[in-house]
Amino acid sequence: MMRFQFVSCLFACSLATFPLAHAAPEGSSGKAYPDGHGGEVFFPLGETSFADEVVSYTPGKPDGGEASSDPSVSLGIPDYVKNEDESYLTLGCGGELVVRFDDNKLIDVAGPDLYAFEVGPDVEATAMAVSENGEDWVRVGRISGGKAEVDIASYVSADDAFRFVKLVDLRQVCSTRTPGADIDAIGAMGSAAKIALDSAVLFDSGEYQLKQGGFEALDQVIAQIDEPRSSRLEVAGHTDSVGNAESNRDLSKNRARAVADYLKVNADFSEGAVTTRAYGENQPVASNDTEKGRSRNRRVELTVRMTPQVDGPGEPLVEILGIWHSRSNGIIELQRQGDQVTGHYTSSDGTLAGEFVEKDVFEGVWIKDNSRKACATQKQDSEHWGGMRLEFDSAQLDVFTGYWRYCDEEKDRGSWSEARRLL
Template identity: 50%
Template structure:
């Protein structure tokens, strides 16, 4: 298929996801053990959104929340800048951007805590960073977490919040010391711009969107997938019920088009409409609203 330059620009700018599917990789867990993640480096949190440092606070080199994103790299007390210490009762919110946390059989999430002392931590997960599902107290060291008892079937999450329990706060690194957080139950997340796909207030695909969706199908069709969840999103303008229905209608339009593609004939395509409930940016500016008007494809790998 020949793709016009404008469509190529659309794919690069509006389709966010790894160019090449990831493979399994083994990591040190900080406690003389290892963890093997089926999706490799794709599994780890990509950004730190909020850090509320506890009191007493850790030493200065261990206060950077960016130390908790990406693969684990802490080695010893001589590399304090490679882990984030929460401080007594402190917390951090991390976000998965190119992947989504989903429930699979068995363990879904790993929390890599390091250092000579390990402290209990409270874990919560969220789809939007605002409404949280409490998973509860996790043990120190490598925490193997199964989210199944707490979430609805088919749900996906982009945010993780870790909060130190506020006990045993002493020394130079009071509170939990976080090196990395990984989703073993992970699916690739692809984000398509709503403005490119649809006219204003419409669920009918633009002519140019159809060609772009064909190219998108080619991009995700090379992966071994069991399911693609198509989720529509809107900005906050308009009534909640209307936005939820519009987002669902748009997801169904994308699903219907993808279902015609030979690359996805053996893949289950499901739809849902989140409406305005899961913004990725503020709705107080046009740039933020544009970012929130989107359709996400959650590509669930074959297990």
């Protein structure tokens, strides 16, 4: 499986010296932060590693009350002091929070990549998903029971990089003073540094030929990349929303190529290490309703990361198909890896294995350590198993009802209460 060899600082000096950078990383040296439970967590890019903006917050029911309902306290470095303040966000039972990284991107590195500072007495079960654009989500597992970190390696490709993180409380602690997960901060231990360059510095209006100021700006970038031969660089073009969307996409593509071509010729990158993307007006970082906002959106972003090391072909990626909540069976999770579909349900710590016989019907077996009836044969070294079927309301798999039986019986013994998707 591909892994990233990571260094704590990709740049020889601070990017804050750039007059042309909209969002220059300020905390580029590594630092350890208290985890709220007596330990520490190290982040190679320091303050740059943490979420910068709240995209959305939907409190669960019940919620945490006015004292812990401000989502902005989940941004930046962790600053919760036990028994002294309430500088954390309570998601509420089933609540959802989406945040964005502005000056870095989440990537896969060796070991854990993503950390949620959950500061309650226990790490309450919380599902996590990541996205590049804030619309298409990849589920990457969950934190619970003292585990607040996630390794995204099984779920994403080695070249993927993400700007958005979604947290969804899994409704397991709903009757306390602060129901649901209590979030102090969200950080990317696996971080790629990002530099946003003002298009006005690089190009004349509407053009994609680099001007003199652009050459000088890119020379500054080259001087500050510490190990270009060991690095990979993605150049992404962005525009404001003025004009035709297709023309804006073409302009962003040509500008990204112009920057990439200059860096390929003048920096010591390996063959194929510099790639381009064109987003046009589709990923604004500010409102297009004002000139100041439009100016921020007209940019070229450089994302610098270490070259991945290939350890072998690796296993197929795991796709988490969904996480559902049922009153009778707790949290149910299904995932697909290759041709295999497996799952887990929390009510009795049971596992599931089977296949989708139709787009909206899963058939297989449940297996657990103990039940009311032992079978004559074993499944996965257990005598306690039986057939089961999950019937979903649609191919979107949002709601299902489950039916179960013991051993190799042909008739259903009972059903699970309706389960609804949480993530």
